[in-house]
Amino acid sequence: MATKKRRKGLMLTLLVFVVLAAGSVTWFMIRGKEAPVLVSAEDVGTRTITQTVSAIGKLQPEVQVKISSEASGEIIFLGVHDGDSVKTGQLLARIQPDLVQTQVQQSQAAAESARMSITIAKAEVERSEADLKRVTELYKKQFATREELDRAKATYEGAFGRYQSAQSDHSRTLAALRQTQASASRTTIYAPMSGTVTYLAVERGEKVVGTAQMQGTEMMRISDLSTMSAWVDVDENDVAVVNIGDTANIKVDAFRDRVFRGVVYEIGNSAQTAAAGTQEEVVNFQVRIRLIDRDLKMRPGMSCNVEIETETRENVLAVPIQSVTAKASAIASDVQRGPQVTSRGEAVAKKQADVPASLVWVLNGQTVAAREVETGISDNGYIEILKGLKKGERIVSGPYTAVSKVLSEGSKVQVEGTAERKQRYESMRKGQ
Numbered sequence: 126m127a128t129k130k131r132r133k134g135l136m137l138t139l140l141v142f143v144v145l146a147a148g149s150v151t152w153f154m155i156r157g158k159e160a161p162v163l164v165s166a167e168d169v170g171t172r173t174i175t176q177t178v179s180a181i182g183k184l185q186p187e188v189q190v191k192i193s194s195e196a197s198g199e200i201i202f203l204g205v206h207d208g209d210s211v212k213t214g215q216l217l218a219r220i221q222p223d224l225v226q227t228q229v230q231q232s233q234a235a236a237e238s239a240r241m242s243i244t245i246a247k248a249e250v251e252r253s254e255a256d257l258k259r260v261t262e263l264y265k266k267q268f269a270t271r272e273e274l275d276r277a278k279a280t281y282e283g284a285f286g287r288y289q290s291a292q293s294d295h296s297r298t299l300a301a302l303r304q305t306q307a308s309a310s311r312t313t314i315y316a317p318m319s320g321t322v323t324y325l326a327v328e329r330g331e332k333v334v335g336t337a338q339m340q341g342t343e344m345m346r347i348s349d350l351s352t353m354s355a356w357v358d359v360d361e362n363d364v365a366v367v368n369i370g371d372t373a374n375i376k377v378d379a380f381r382d383r384v385f386r387g388v389v390y391e392i393g394n395s396a397q398t399a400a401a402g403t404q405e406e407v408v409n410f411q412v413r414i415r416l417i418d419r420d421l422k423m424r425p426g427m428s429c430n431v432e433i434e435t436e437t438r439e440n441v442l443a444v445p446i447q448s449v450t451a452k453a454s455a456i457a458s459d460v461q462r463g464p465q466v467t468s469r470g471e472a473v474a475k476k477q478a479d480v481p482a483s484l485v486w487v488l489n490g491q492t493v494a495a496r497e498v499e500t501g502i503s504d505n506g507y508i509e510i511l512k513g514l515k516k517g518e519r520i521v522s523g524p525y526t527a528v529s530k531v532l533s534e535g536s537k538v539q540v541e542g543t544a545e546r547k548q549r550y551e552s553m554r555k556g557q
Contacts, residue, residue, distance in 0.1 A: 161537040166488055167522040169444055169514050175437040176502040178367055180412065182357030184377065184427040186348035187415065190318055193343050195311040196220050197335040200327060207325040211316045211347060218344065220312040220333065229309050232302035239295035246288035253281040316347060323348040323425050353416045353423050355387060357431045358397060358409035366435045367392060373414050373433045380420065387414040389433060436502055442514060443507040447525040449483050449500060485514065486521040486528060492535050493521060 202219035205211060260277040263269035324346035327333060333342035355375050359367060367389060375385040393411035400406050414431060416423075483500050486493040498513030514520070521528055521538065532538070 161491065161539040162527050162531055163541045164493075164521045164527050164532075164538045165523040166519050166540045167445060167448070169442055169510070169516055169518045169520060171440045171516065172443045172507060173437065173439045174441060174443055174502055174504050174507055174509050176366070176435050176504060178359060178363040178433045178435055180357035180359045180363075180431045180433065182355055182429060182431065183425075184416075184423055184429055185354055185356045185425050186320075186323070186350055187352040187354045188318070188320075188349040189323070189425075190320075190347050191343050192217065192314065192317075192345045192347065193336050193341040194218075194220050194314060194333050195335050195341070196222075196225055196308055197333065198222070198224060198312065199332050200329050203327070203329040205322050205325070205345070207322055209322045210320070211322060212319050213316055215316040216313070217316055218314045218327075220314075220335075222309055222312040225305065225309040225312055228305045229302070232298065232305045236295065236298040236302050239291065239298045242291040243288070243295055246284065246291040249284040250281070250288045253277070253284040257281045314344075318347060318349065320347040320349045322346070323350075348425060350421075350423070350425075351419075353419055354390075355414040355416065355429050355431055357412050357414065357429070359412045359433075361396070361408040361410065364392065364410040364412070367412060367433055368435070371433050371435055373431050375414065375416060376430045377423070378428045378430075379422070379424075383420075385416050385418040385420075387416045387418075387431075389413070390415045438502060438509060441501070442510040442516060444485060444510055444514070444520055445522045446503055446506060446508045448485050448520055448522045448528060449498065449508055450485075450525075450529045451483060486532050487514075488519040488521065488538070488540070491537055491539075493532055493538055495534055496520075 198220040200218055201221050202216075204216050204218065211217070257277040257280070260269050260274050264271070264274045322345055325344075327342070327344045333344060335341055355373075369389055369392065371389045373387045373389065375387050377383070377385065389412060391413040393413075395410075397409045397411060398406065399409075412433070414433070482497050484495050484497045487496045496513055499511040501509030501511050503509065521532065
């Protein structure tokens, strides 16, 4: 019985080894016959690359004046409507002047009273001066005492001081009169420039608050629509490459089939922060672009999309953007390290230090090899290659899933043309 059991155990062991050997052979045979990866290929060539920065914003007139009244009161006349064209000096509105006129009359009365005070003070000075002269002569002849002379001098000096004070009061009241007269004249509002009324916030009969008391009521805006600008918000990471004088392509939503040209003339220095203190915090800087082309139908506030051309390089080596991927080892190490930072400064430093190396897949017959490259500027489709490739070399240009995840060193590939790919996709769509 023991001999039979040993034979059965030996047979089972041999059977296990046979199965393992057969599985290994089958696995190596399948691996050797692994289907190649379908890819697109492209030769490395030269082209002109223009780097752009995208932004969105609104159209605004380059010159715009906000009109407010310096006097408070009721609007008794309004001579314009929204959209009207006006000329410099044209009458725009009148404010009820009754309150200001009363203030003018009060100031005139105060000025007249101060003038009369000067007359009275002058007469007192003349009288006290005559008394002082008479007492001085008597004192010389020893007909008046020293006390009487001192009293006469004090009386004269007091009268002269009151006279000077009356003169100062008169000057003050005249200044107040001029101020109220100026305020009265400003109840009539004239256009400070030629342009178009692009905003009208009041109607005849409404009451407004003057800027003499507080911020005041904004009544209207006059804009020079002959020069329009695009005011756009540029991300903090992109604004550093934007310069005064850069050209831009501007697409206005209201003019779908047109692209307007513009030039950057102002870059803001003050950051505009949204959702501050949260994970969604966004920091932008305002960039203003003067439109070279314009249309008379443009209106302030129209939405626009802008592509600012920051740099152009001609005849440089370039490959499709989707053909460049990050080095797998760099990605893996970055995942392992994790977000171990304690401040925004450390986060920025880590981001700059942990930029992974870029690589492309170079075709070598029916296989591919990884090639590390140094990249430069890019446009919407291509990226500049500074080091790592030569003109004429053939690289894998897509699909991006294959470039970034599927391919590895020595992977077998099959180059598929555009027509073949289209035919394959069509067959897949039809379920063939």
